[in-house]
Amino acid sequence: MHFGIAHSSCSEVEVDSPLGQIAIRRSCLQHIVEKRQDARERYVRFALDTLTGPLEIWRVAYSDCSARLAFIGAYESRRQMLVVVNI
16 A cells, blocks of 8 residues: 555556656565565555665675665664665
8 A cells, every 4th residue: 555556456656766767566565465474564664765765775786697776774763674676
């Protein structure tokens, strides 16, 4: 709901980041709720805030020669957020 894709007919939404538009796809969010005991969905607002106003953004190389963007957020509540974006 906080990402703006609460309705089942919406498969993705775009958000503005410092590097331009980022598509958030419903199909890529399953890991947030797959472990109900972890209640990861409570961190969605931090993730969205990290995408739109990160402290730092790093380009990270993977062993398969691909790269991803790591958006890093830091918060006063001693929480940090890392959002990985597939390029």
